[in-house]
Amino acid sequence: MNTSVQPILSARGLVKRYGRVTALDNADFDLYPGEILAVIGDNGAGKSSLIKAISGAVIPDEGEIKLEGQQVQFRSPMEAREAGIETVYQNLALSPALSIADNMFLGRELRKPGIMGQWFRMLDRPAMEKRAREKLNELGLMTIQNISQAVETLSGGQRQGVAVARAAAFGSKVVIMDEPTAALGVKESRRVLELILDVKKRGLPIVLISHNMPHVFEVADRIHIHRLGRRLCVVDPKLISMSDAVALMTGAKKPPEDALAA
Amino acid sequence: MAGAQEFEKVLDQSDRNVAAFDHQGVPLIKRAQHFLHSTPAAVPLIVLVMSIIIFGITIGGRFFSSYTLTLILQQIAIVGILGAAQTLVILTAGIDLSIGVIMVISAVVMGNCAVVYGIPAFIAVLIGLGVGTLCGLLNGFLVAVMKLPPFIVTLGTWNIVMATNFIYSANETIRDADVASTAPLLHLFGASFKVGTAVLTLGVIAMVLLVLVLWYVLNHTAWGRHVYAVGDDPEAAKLSGIQTRRVLFSVYGLAGLIAAFAAWVSIGRNGSISPSAAVTDYNLQAITAAVIGGISLFGGRGSILGTLFGAMIVGVVSMGLNMLGADPQWKVLLTGVLIIGAVAIDQWIRKVSV
Numbered sequence: 221m222n223t224s225v226q227p228i229l230s231a232r233g234l235v236k237r238y239g240r241v242t243a244l245d246n247a248d249f250d251l252y253p254g255e256i257l258a259v260i261g262d263n264g265a266g267k268s269s270l271i272k273a274i275s276g277a278v279i280p281d282e283g284e285i286k287l288e289g290q291q292v293q294f295r296s297p298m299e300a301r302e303a304g305i306e307t308v309y310q311n312l313a314l315s316p317a318l319s320i321a322d323n324m325f326l327g328r329e330l331r332k333p334g335i336m337g338q339w340f341r342m343l344d345r346p347a348m349e350k351r352a353r354e355k356l357n358e359l360g361l362m363t364i365q366n367i368s369q370a371v372e373t374l375s376g377g378q379r380q381g382v383a384v385a386r387a388a389a390f391g392s393k394v395v396i397m398d399e400p401t402a403a404l405g406v407k408e409s410r411r412v413l414e415l416i417l418d419v420k421k422r423g424l425p426i427v428l429i430s431h432n433m434p435h436v437f438e439v440a441d442r443i444h445i446h447r448l449g450r451r452l453c454v455v456d457p458k459l460i461s462m463s464d465a466v467a468l469m470t471g472a473k474k475p476p477e478d479a480l481a482a
Numbered sequence: 483m484a485g486a487q488e489f490e491k492v493l494d495q496s497d498r499n500v501a502a503f504d505h506q507g508v509p510l511i512k513r514a515q516h517f518l519h520s521t522p523a524a525v526p527l528i529v530l531v532m533s534i535i536i537f538g539i540t541i542g543g544r545f546f547s548s549y550t551l552t553l554i555l556q557q558i559a560i561v562g563i564l565g566a567a568q569t570l571v572i573l574t575a576g577i578d579l580s581i582g583v584i585m586v587i588s589a590v591v592m593g594n595c596a597v598v599y600g601i602p603a604f605i606a607v608l609i610g611l612g613v614g615t616l617c618g619l620l621n622g623f624l625v626a627v628m629k630l631p632p633f634i635v636t637l638g639t640w641n642i643v644m645a646t647n648f649i650y651s652a653n654e655t656i657r658d659a660d661v662a663s664t665a666p667l668l669h670l671f672g673a674s675f676k677v678g679t680a681v682l683t684l685g686v687i688a689m690v691l692l693v694l695v696l697w698y699v700l701n702h703t704a705w706g707r708h709v710y711a712v713g714d715d716p717e718a719a720k721l722s723g724i725q726t727r728r729v730l731f732s733v734y735g736l737a738g739l740i741a742a743f744a745a746w747v748s749i750g751r752n753g754s755i756s757p758s759a760a761v762t763d764y765n766l767q768a769i770t771a772a773v774i775g776g777i778s779l780f781g782g783r784g785s786i787l788g789t790l791f792g793a794m795i796v797g798v799v800s801m802g803l804n805m806l807g808a809d810p811q812w813k814v815l816l817t818g819v820l821i822i823g824a825v826a827i828d829q830w831i832r833k834v835s836v
């Protein structure tokens with residue numbers, strides 16, 4: 221990656237403590253335009269905490285975040301969303317009792333045109349359901365039979381598909397996915413990877429957190445290795461082997477001096 | 483497919499149709515469970531129809547008359563309206579114990595403004611509605627912004643509002659005749675008219691309209707969906723970009739406004755305005771209507787139509803037992819059975835997803 225390009229999203233010195241647990245310990249982060257950045261690390265390394273701090277879901281104790289060079293301070297996920305950062309959280313953040321379409325459009329519902337929408341604020345269910353169905357079909361989630369069924373009646377993987385479809389449909393600057401394929405089947409995982417490449421083709425950069433090394437090495441342009449609450453190094457998947465990446469991630473190997481510039 | 487691994491190559495030929503299945507083999511009980519899961523007002527409606535039929539058979543034509551049935555509606559109008567307010571709060575996984583006394587203090591304020599201070603009745607009503615809304619917003623502030631548990635908050639405001647009501651009014655009743663002569667507008671919702679032998683009051687119509695409007699708002703507007711989402715899983719709602727604080731704040735405020743509206747209806751029904759009504763267990767009656775109506779106390783589930791049916795069930799049971807000359811305690815006992823039954827059914831319906 222050419223270092224003269226300005227990162228679209230970056231963070232410096234992020235610290236987040238939960239009581240006596242330190243989740244982020246001076247973590248840095250850089251995402252460049254149009255790239256797929258994978259974030260890998262052990263369980264509890266602080267990957268989810270990092271993306272939560274970036275997406276407004278938690279407020280870091282220290283550190284600064286810049287979006288397109290401008291310093292930002294998101295006080296809620298809403299603000300990050302409005303700034304164009306769309307996130308698939310590890311726990312998915314879906315409302316179990318609401319329908320698939322209602323979930324996909326939660327917080328940015330479509331209203332009926334004309335008087336019904338303007339004065340009576342009526343939701344345009346048919347339009348929302350049509351768009352939701354299209355998005356799910358793109359993901360190949362053909363086993364969802366009823367688009368108006370409650371999310372709690374879906375299987376774990378189907379739920380994950382709904383969350384991924386939502387982020388891909390609405391992201392306008394950055395799409396962040398925290399383990400988007402953890403519960404998905406072979407076909408659906410493959411579709412999510414294709415979708416990630418599609419989103420990249422649309423010019424959007426993506427942050428992908430995953431424990432699936434073959435997937436990471438297949439799609440990532442750069443790999444951010446997170447260890448003990450901070451960025452250990454950034455590596456180029458074309459220049460490093462999977463086993464070396466795992467060795468770095470688990471502390472079996474020390475990072476080379478110049479790894480940050482990868 | 484770029485970069486696909488060997489075992490993924492066959493995916494190109496995978497089926498591209500939305501899955502569909504034959505529903506013949508599904509046992510009736512499972513289908514019923516799914517139907518009830520998607521139609522939460524069905525259980526209370528069935529119970530309501532059954533109780534009308536049972537009392538109709540045991541009592542005979544006297545009970546089945548449109549006169550009796552509309553009398554029941556008149557008796558439940560206030561609890562029905564309060565139940566609607568309570569439903570909004572319970573849908574957010576909260577509870578509002580102060581709703582009954584908010585109604586009473588709003589009625590007292592309306593009466594005092596119109597009768598004692600001589601303020602035009604229309605403005606007195608607005609002031610009363612404002613007082614109720616303010617009480618609701620106070621609850622909302624404590625729950626949404628201070629993040630205190632709703633049960634504790636409203637237990638506190640229940641006592642505070644009740645005491646304020648007695649101190650402010652010196653427990654003086656405003657007589658029916660005084661209201662009628664100086665501020666007949668306050669009696670508006672007591673006005674009745676006949677359709678055949680059925681007697682309807684504006685209060686009954688107001689209750690039904692209010693429930694229908696709230697049903698529309700809860701199911702067909704974004705705000706309504708957010709109320710469900712916040713009650714269902716507040717953390718997920720927040721992460722998906724809902725301003726949970728604003729939703730909670732508005733729900734408690736609206737509940738206060740509706741309670742004040744119930745005050746106006748109650749003046750029409752009772753004629754006089756009595757501060758000592760604050761000791762009546764309106765809260766429990768409103769919660770009972772909501773619970774029997776299938777509104778889950780865990781939040782996020784149930785239809786407000788169910789609350790209307792729940793209030794009607796209680797009305798039908800008490801009228802029926804009354805006409806049978808039974809000890810009034812039987813009504814209390816049956817209400818208890820209905821509550822437990824409703825919660826048991828709620829738990830069973832929730833299992834649809836496991």
Ligand SMILES: Nc1ncnc2c1ncn2[C@@H]1O[C@H](COP(=O)(O)OP(=O)(O)OP(=O)(O)O)[C@@H](O)[C@H]1O
Pocket residue numbers: 238241242243261262263264265266267268269270310
């Ligand atoms: N809400 C919380 N309260 C307390 N501690 C927390 C909280 N969230 C995270 N932590 C702690 O922060 C550390 C980092 O957690 P985080 O979820 O970021 O890890 P992760 O890298 O995403 O792990 P995984 O691969 O298992 O998803 C852990 O030690 C965890 O215990």
Ligand SMILES: [Mg+2]
Pocket residue numbers: 267268269310398
């Ligand atoms: Mg995680």
